[in-house]
Amino acid sequence: MTRRSNAVTIYDVAKQAGVSVATVSRYINRNAPVSTEVAERLDRVMAELKYLPHAAARHLASRKTGLIGLLLTNMHNDFFAPLVSGIEQMAGQHGYNLLVATYHSDSRGSVPPPLGTHNTDGLLVFADSLTDEDLARLHEGGFPIVLIHRTPPASLPLPSVTVENKSATHRLVEHLILQHNKKRILFLRGPIHQEDSYWRETGYRSALEAHGIEFDEGLVLVGDFEREIAYNALNQFLANGNRDAFDAVFAGDDDAAIGVINALKEHGYRIPEDVAVVGFDDLQISAFLSPPLTTVRAPTETVGRIAAERLLGLLNNDISYGTTLLPTEIIIRRSCGCDL
Amino acid sequence: MTRRSNAVTIYDVAKQAGVSVATVSRYINRNAPVSTEVAERLDRVMAELKYLPHAAARHLASRKTGLIGLLLTNMHNDFFAPLVSGIEQMAGQHGYNLLVATYHSDSRGSVPPPLGTHNTDGLLVFADSLTDEDLARLHEGGFPIVLIHRTPPASLPLPSVTVENKSATHRLVEHLILQHNKKRILFLRGPIHQEDSYWRETGYRSALEAHGIEFDEGLVLVGDFEREIAYNALNQFLANGNRDAFDAVFAGDDDAAIGVINALKEHGYRIPEDVAVVGFDDLQISAFLSPPLTTVRAPTETVGRIAAERLLGLLNNDISYGTTLLPTEIIIRRSCGCDL
DNA sequence: TGAAATAATGTAAGCGCTTACAGTAACCGC
DNA sequence: GCGGTTACTGTAAGCGCTTACATTATTTCA
Numbered sequence: 001m002t003r004r005s006n007a008v009t010i011y012d013v014a015k016q017a018g019v020s021v022a023t024v025s026r027y028i029n030r031n032a033p034v035s036t037e038v039a040e041r042l043d044r045v046m047a048e049l050k051y052l053p054h055a056a057a058r059h060l061a062s063r064k065t066g067l068i069g070l071l072l073t074n075m076h077n078d079f080f081a082p083l084v085s086g087i088e089q090m091a092g093q094h095g096y097n098l099l100v101a102t103y104h105s106d107s108r109g110s111v112p113p114p115l116g117t118h119n120t121d122g123l124l125v126f127a128d129s130l131t132d133e134d135l136a137r138l139h140e141g142g143f144p145i146v147l148i149h150r151t152p153p154a155s156l157p158l159p160s161v162t163v164e165n166k167s168a169t170h171r172l173v174e175h176l177i178l179q180h181n182k183k184r185i186l187f188l189r190g191p192i193h194q195e196d197s198y199w200r201e202t203g204y205r206s207a208l209e210a211h212g213i214e215f216d217e218g219l220v221l222v223g224d225f226e227r228e229i230a231y232n233a234l235n236q237f238l239a240n241g242n243r244d245a246f247d248a249v250f251a252g253d254d255d256a257a258i259g260v261i262n263a264l265k266e267h268g269y270r271i272p273e274d275v276a277v278v279g280f281d282d283l284q285i286s287a288f289l290s291p292p293l294t295t296v297r298a299p300t301e302t303v304g305r306i307a308a309e310r311l312l313g314l315l316n317n318d319i320s321y322g323t324t325l326l327p328t329e330i331i332i333r334r335s336c337g338c339d340l
Numbered sequence: 341m342t343r344r345s346n347a348v349t350i351y352d353v354a355k356q357a358g359v360s361v362a363t364v365s366r367y368i369n370r371n372a373p374v375s376t377e378v379a380e381r382l383d384r385v386m387a388e389l390k391y392l393p394h395a396a397a398r399h400l401a402s403r404k405t406g407l408i409g410l411l412l413t414n415m416h417n418d419f420f421a422p423l424v425s426g427i428e429q430m431a432g433q434h435g436y437n438l439l440v441a442t443y444h445s446d447s448r449g450s451v452p453p454p455l456g457t458h459n460t461d462g463l464l465v466f467a468d469s470l471t472d473e474d475l476a477r478l479h480e481g482g483f484p485i486v487l488i489h490r491t492p493p494a495s496l497p498l499p500s501v502t503v504e505n506k507s508a509t510h511r512l513v514e515h516l517i518l519q520h521n522k523k524r525i526l527f528l529r530g531p532i533h534q535e536d537s538y539w540r541e542t543g544y545r546s547a548l549e550a551h552g553i554e555f556d557e558g559l560v561l562v563g564d565f566e567r568e569i570a571y572n573a574l575n576q577f578l579a580n581g582n583r584d585a586f587d588a589v590f591a592g593d594d595d596a597a598i599g600v601i602n603a604l605k606e607h608g609y610r611i612p613e614d615v616a617v618v619g620f621d622d623l624q625i626s627a628f629l630s631p632p633l634t635t636v637r638a639p640t641e642t643v644g645r646i647a648a649e650r651l652l653g654l655l656n657n658d659i660s661y662g663t664t665l666l667p668t669e670i671i672i673r674r675s676c677g678c679d680l
Numbered sequence: 681t682g683a684a685a686t687a688a689t690g691t692a693a694g695c696g697c698t699t700a701c702a703g704t705a706a707c708c709g710c
Numbered sequence: 711g712c713g714g715t716t717a718c719t720g721t722a723a724g725c726g727c728t729t730a731c732a733t734t735a736t737t738t739c740a
Binding site: 007050052053054055056057059060065067074075076077078080081082084085088089092097098099100101102112114115116117118119137141227258261262283284285287288289290291292301 | 347390392393394395396397398399400405407414415416417418420421422424425428429432437438439440441442452454455456457458459477567598601602623624625627628629630631632641
């Protein structure tokens with residue numbers, strides 16, 4: 001086995017500066033005093049040699065990777081840009097790099113999760129990208145984890161950060177009922193097993209109930225929080241002769257709302273005159289849709305930032321658990337029928 | 341120094357299976373034959389022990405990280421979601437993990453790039469996130485690099501993948517001139533030093549010239565391909581008494597176009613009746629804006645996929661260079677004044 | 681049937697760092 | 711002026727893997 005091509009190592013630096021590698025290492029990591037004279041020499045030599053510590057070697061010896069992992073269910077939704085951005089900022093500021101991967105608990109049995117103890121110092125786990133068993137195993141090993149957009153499974157005291165779904169949805173649907181006199185509100189379910197999805201449905205139902213409207217399973221479609229799927233679901237629904245079966249749509253999230261609006265328009269509905277449409281998330285673009293979308297603002301970038309912050313805390317042994325529930329806020333625009 | 345908490349190592353597997361660690365390693369990496377009998381035993385033992393090779397140790401010994409790095413200038417634009425998604429898919433399929441970081445060549449002098457030879461096997465470099473010197477240094481060391489949305493500096497034969505900007509812009513602006521009789525077309529420059537920005541300006545100018553319209557520096561603002569900046573730039577411009585100075589806007593990209601539309605609407609302009617607005621990129625949402633945005637479709641996810649593919653090729657020593665120039669296509673919608 | 685190739689495995693030397701342990705020299709307080 | 715600190719530095723043992731080299735058993739083929 002020969003030396004790594006050209007790479008300059010800590011030995012080169014040590015020799016050039018006339019000190020031992022231990023001193024170099026200590027200076028780099030600032031974990032022991034070094035005489036100012038030596039420090040200066042090292043600064044100079046390291047700059048000259050353009051020395052960069054080899055990450056793997058450092059990881060192996062120190063048992064730290066300097067990496068935090070982000071496990072996502074997918075990436076092709078605009079929802080993720082601010083999430084990742086918030087996380088990346090926070091991580092970068094604290095000297096960590098971000099490893100991003102998609103995975104879904106469905107894949108269980110086959111491939112193991114691509115991120116874990118073996119390659120990161122801690123994990124940010126979005127929604128149901130990991131099974132409860134995976135979480136339990138990792139947590140038992142003392143591995144730092146923060147959940148995003150989901151709460152911990154029973155008896156696993158994992159920190160988590162998510163947003164308030166139910167009451168916001170309740171008020172949103174209530175707005176449809178009270179202000180716009182809607183009675184047959186179509187609901188597009190999000191991904192099954194996803195908490196946001198569950199609580200939004202709960203909020204939807206509780207609003208109906210609070211106003212004496214009976215829940216109708218026939219008015220529930222699967223939107224999966226995805227534009228394309230929502231679009232198809234609605235087309236299918238209309239094709240089945242339900243043209244007049246509804247007077248409003250709560251699309252589950254904004255991405256699905258876009259699909260809904262699209263399908264509706266293609267079928268000649270006017271929004272909001274014929275059908276009101278509301279979403280959830282307040283994506284960056286939702287204010288610019290036609291008509292501007294009434295929705296619920298979820299502070300997604302903040303979710304990312306706080307989740308990263310809590311994980312960083314864990315990495316410094318500031319133990320912490322419990323759920324950070326970020327408040328959401330109804331944003332009334334025109335797609336519900338309000339005239340702003 | 342004590343043993344790493346609980347982690348199971350290759351030694352545990354070897355002992356449990358009654359073979360040497362070399363055999364285990366060879367089996368894991370499939371780089372030498374192993375008797376079927378031993379193979380079965382190893383499968384069983386590894387599953388039982390839930391063994392996962394320690395990444396850092398593997399990296400150190402093999403001099404491969406299994407990581408590809410993506411260097412971005414920022415992340416808070418919806419443009420990046422499909423880019424990253426395309427890359428992540430491709431990388432994941434080939435067993436690589438994705439390390440994402442933001443950096444900008446402006447930071448030169450101070451911090452070195454967070455990604456490089458020391459922690460990845462290869463780099464995807466977006467636009468001007470790295471200086472030419474950084475690129476040169478890395479390339480001299482034989483480090484695999486693929487450029488995204490920029491071409492290589494002179495005499496550096498780096499592979500790159502980007503999109504056609506100039507002629508699409510030319511045709512887009514020409515459309516404004518010919519079909520909609522626009523004569524005073526405001527242009528919002530993208531980030532300085534960014535190639536997309538340069539070529540779009542070139543296309544804008546060449547269209548003006550081709551139709552006998554003199555280029556007017558007073559009709560150029562700085563939009564930086566960012567909604568907020570474009571929004572502010574336009575407000576400033578209007579505040580300076582330029583209310584009637586223009587009859588159309590080429591915003592540089594869709595994100596900036598959104599800012600422009602917003603500012604314009606707030607000042608009471610009707611789009612496209614009073615002012616036509618066009619962008620570039622065709623973000624997922626552009627079709628849903630009000631009015632739907634006339635723009636140029638850039639195959640961003642494909643850019644990501646191909647860039648990743650080419651980098652993966654490099655990692656397998658399939659040498660390749662040259663620029664992949666993906667075609668773009670004008671998408672006519674209503675913001676230009678067309679009546680669809 | 682014997683020499684050479686091939687298959688399957690083991691031994692042990694690193695990969696480039698960190699850090700426990702040890703040591704020397706200067707300093708401090710009384 | 712002496713025990714106890716404190717400041718700084720070096721030596722060397724790993725961290726958990728990969729792989730060159732060596733070894734033995736089994737085939738292959740002239």
